[in-house]
Amino acid sequence: MDKTVPSSCLQPLLCILLPLHFAVTETNPYLRPNVTLLFDSTVHSNSLRNCSCTAAVRHCDEALANLLCSCSTVSRSSLTPGGLRWDDSQTSRTLTVWVREPWVLRDLLNGSQVSELRLSLCTPVPIQGPAQYLTLVGLRKLQVYTSAKSTLHQDQALNTISKAGPDAQDSALRIAFLDMWSLSGVLHLKAYSVVGPPLQALKQHFPNLNLSGKDVQSSDLERMPSILTFIY
Numbered sequence: 001m002d003k004t005v006p007s008s009c010l011q012p013l014l015c016i017l018l019p020l021h022f023a024v025t026e027t028n029p030y031l032r033p034n035v036t037l038l039f040d041s042t043v044h045s046n047s048l049r050n051c052s053c054t055a056a057v058r059h060c061d062e063a064l065a066n067l068l069c070s071c072s073t074v075s076r077s078s079l080t081p082g083g084l085r086w087d088d089s090q091t092s093r094t095l096t097v098w099v100r101e102p103w104v105l106r107d108l109l110n111g112s113q114v115s116e117l118r119l120s121l122c123t124p125v126p127i128q129g130p131a132q133y134l135t136l137v138g139l140r141k142l143q144v145y146t147s148a149k150s151t152l153h154q155d156q157a158l159n160t161i162s163k164a165g166p167d168a169q170d171s172a173l174r175i176a177f178l179d180m181w182s183l184s185g186v187l188h189l190k191a192y193s194v195v196g197p198p199l200q201a202l203k204q205h206f207p208n209l210n211l212s213g214k215d216v217q218s219s220d221l222e223r224m225p226s227i228l229t230f231i232y
Contacts, residue, residue: 034053034054034093034094035053035093035094035095035096035118036050036051036052036053036086036093036094036095036096037049037050037051037052037053037057037065037069037096037097037098038050038051038095038096038097038098038104038108039051039060039062039065039097039098039099039100039104039122040098040099040100040101040103040104041062041073042062042100043062044073046075046076047073047074047075047076048073048074048075048076048079048104048108049062049065049066049071049072049073049074050071050072050073050074051065051066051069051070051071051072052069052070052071052093053065053068053069053070054069055068055069057069059098059120059122059145059147060098060120060122060147062098076103076107079107079108081106081107081110081111082110082111082112083112084108084109084112084113084114085112085113085114086112086113086114086115086117094116094118095114095116095117095118096117096118096119096120097109097117097118097119097120098120098122099119099120099121099122099123099183100122100123102132102180105132105134105180109134109136110134110135111135111137112136112137113136113137113138114136114137114138114139115138115139115140115141116139116140116141116142117136117139117141117142117143118143118144118145119142119143119144119145119183120144120145120146120147121144121145121146121147121148121183121184121185122147123147123148124147124148132179132180132181133177133178133179133180134177134178134180135175135176135177135178135209136175136176136178137173137174137175137176138174139160139174139176139229140159140160140161140174141157141158141159141160141161142157142158142160142176142178142189142231143155143156143157144156144157144182144183144185144189146183146184146185148184148185151184151185151186152185152186152187153185153186153187153188153189154185156185156188156189157189158189158191158231160174160176160191160193160229160231161174172224172225172226172227173198173199173224173225173226173227174226174227174229175196175202175209175226175227175228175229176228176229176230176231177228177229177230177231178231179230179231179232181232182231182232189231189232190231190232191229191230191231191232192229192230193227193228193229193230194227194228195225195226195227195228196225196226196227196228197225197226198223198224198225198226199224199226202226202228
């Protein structure tokens with residue numbers, strides 16, 4: 001892990017590098033059982049499939065998911081940007097999102113609160129275009145699977161919380177910025193964290209920060225320092 005503090009670190013951010021835990025997992029083409037699966041459907045145009053899967057399903061296999069899981073269809077127009085709230089401590093299911101089109105990341109996940117997330121890129125080529133970043137609140141663990149067989153790093157995972165240090169505090173507001181290109185698996189998944197200012201001051205540096213949840217906007221969190229994690 002590169003331990004050089006990036007030059008882009010802004011004042012008054014207190015640039016303290018926090019230790020993160022990385023793991024390159026053994027490639028497994030199947031989802032583990034007991035997951036909630038969301039994906040943009042190739043059959044149901046411009047919509048999202050919401051599935052509850054008790055059986056193992058191969059990554060990015062829509063036909064198998066429709067066969068083995070209990071699924072419903074949600075129209076894209078009904079999605080509230082940043083409206084997803086998922087706390088794995090309140091449910092026994094892991095949240096998994098298959099991505100074929102970039103709108104799934106923008107309309108479903110950007111600004112959402114999720115503590116543990118499994119992302120699968122279901123396209124043969126990386127997401128194209130200028131640099132794009134996904135904002136996630138409260139992220140503690142990220143797993144990334146890339147379906148392209150030619151990729152160097154097909155299955156990766158990292159924990160964004162160390163067991164000691166200032167980022168171990170549960171009360172801090174945690175915000176992760178994920179470079180969408182990192183989903184391609186071309187490079188090792190990397191991350192660094194810094195201690196940042198309270199939310200109100202943070203918005204002055206990131207005016208387009210999409211954080212719409214009422215729990216994020218609480219007066220207690222607005223006064224507390226933030227933990228900013230950049231994943232690339």
